[in-house]
Amino acid sequence: MIQDCISGKASAQKALYEYYAPRMLAVCNRYAQKTAEAEDILQDAFVKVFQNLHKYQETGSLEAWIRRVCVNTAIDHVRREKHRYKELEIKEAGTKEVNENALDMLELEFLFKIIQALPSGYRLVFNMYAIEGYSHAEIGKKLNISESTSRSQYARARALLKQRISEAYMETNIYKDAI
Numbered sequence: 001m002i003q004d005c006i007s008g009k010a011s012a013q014k015a016l017y018e019y020y021a022p023r024m025l026a027v028c029n030r031y032a033q034k035t036a037e038a039e040d041i042l043q044d045a046f047v048k049v050f051q052n053l054h055k056y057q058e059t060g061s062l063e064a065w066i067r068r069v070c071v072n073t074a075i076d077h078v079r080r081e082k083h084r085y086k087e088l089e090i091k092e093a094g095t096k097e098v099n100e101n102a103l104d105m106l107e108l109e110f111l112f113k114i115i116q117a118l119p120s121g122y123r124l125v126f127n128m129y130a131i132e133g134y135s136h137a138e139i140g141k142k143l144n145i146s147e148s149t150s151r152s153q154y155a156r157a158r159a160l161l162k163q164r165i166s167e168a169y170m171e172t173n174i175y176k177d178a179i
Contacts, residue, residue, distance in 0.1 A: 030112075
């Protein structure tokens with residue numbers, strides 16, 4: 001199938017896209033603020049996949065290679081669109097302890113929305129470090145920032161996430177107490 005895709009056979013390209021697109025859309029969604037933006041990133045990524053499939057060396061899984069293309073495309077997209085997003089200045093995110101049961105109460109979709117609501121720089125570094133497994137040195141090189149800036153962005157993202165989770169937990173408990 002890879003050779004058919006490289007030679008430009010539309011049916012093979014369609015089959016490859018349909019097989020991997022749902023999983024790769026989930027990857028793109030982590031970097032985008034809206035689903036439409038994630039879909040645009042996905043389309044750009046698959047254009048790159050088909051343009052560069054001849055470079056795939058079959059040393060690892062094809063899915064991992066496509067995932068890396070999607071992540072890199074998402075990072076490039078965030079960099080290009082950075083001027084559209086304002087960075088949130090956080091004086092102090094708070095040091096409230098988050099009850100471990102609070103995480104059990106929150107649905108995965110809600111956590112995803114909290115991550116998506118992070119300022120773009122925080123979200124990008126958080127996803128790259130916590131989800132994709134990049135080191136802060138790798139993130140720094142990829143984003144053209146210092147390693148300490150990457151660490152700082154990640155720490156601020158975590159603090160903001162903790163604050164928002166804590167606030168959601170408090171709202172849930174207040175609502176339960178009112179019933």
